[in-house]
């Protein structure tokens with residue numbers, strides 16, 4: 133993958149699929165980041181291995197989503213969007229919280245409606 137592949141003019145489909153790969157790899161790196169791991173660790177229930185407390189509804193859950201409180205916005209489709217999106221993905225822990233999948237689904241629904 134070369135940077136010139138992302139410049140306007142070339143194969144748009146190819147460029148979009150390359151950007152989609154950058155996005156999915158970036159998310160993967162983010163999930164391994166110290167900030168992500170820290171927020172996940174802070175959601176853990178002490179003495180109850182594999183269980184977390186949802187920071188929105190307070191319920192106990194085995195499946196925690198590390199969510200951006202201020203949404204990072206729609207998936208980038210070109211290099212300039214990607215450049216703006218990446219720092220939002222790798223934000224500070226103050227913008228991250230561990231929430232259960234129900235709360236995550238409700239929040240995503242609300243955000244979609246706002247657009």
Ligand SMILES: [Zn+2]
Nearest residue numbers: 186189232235
């Ligand atoms: Zn919840």
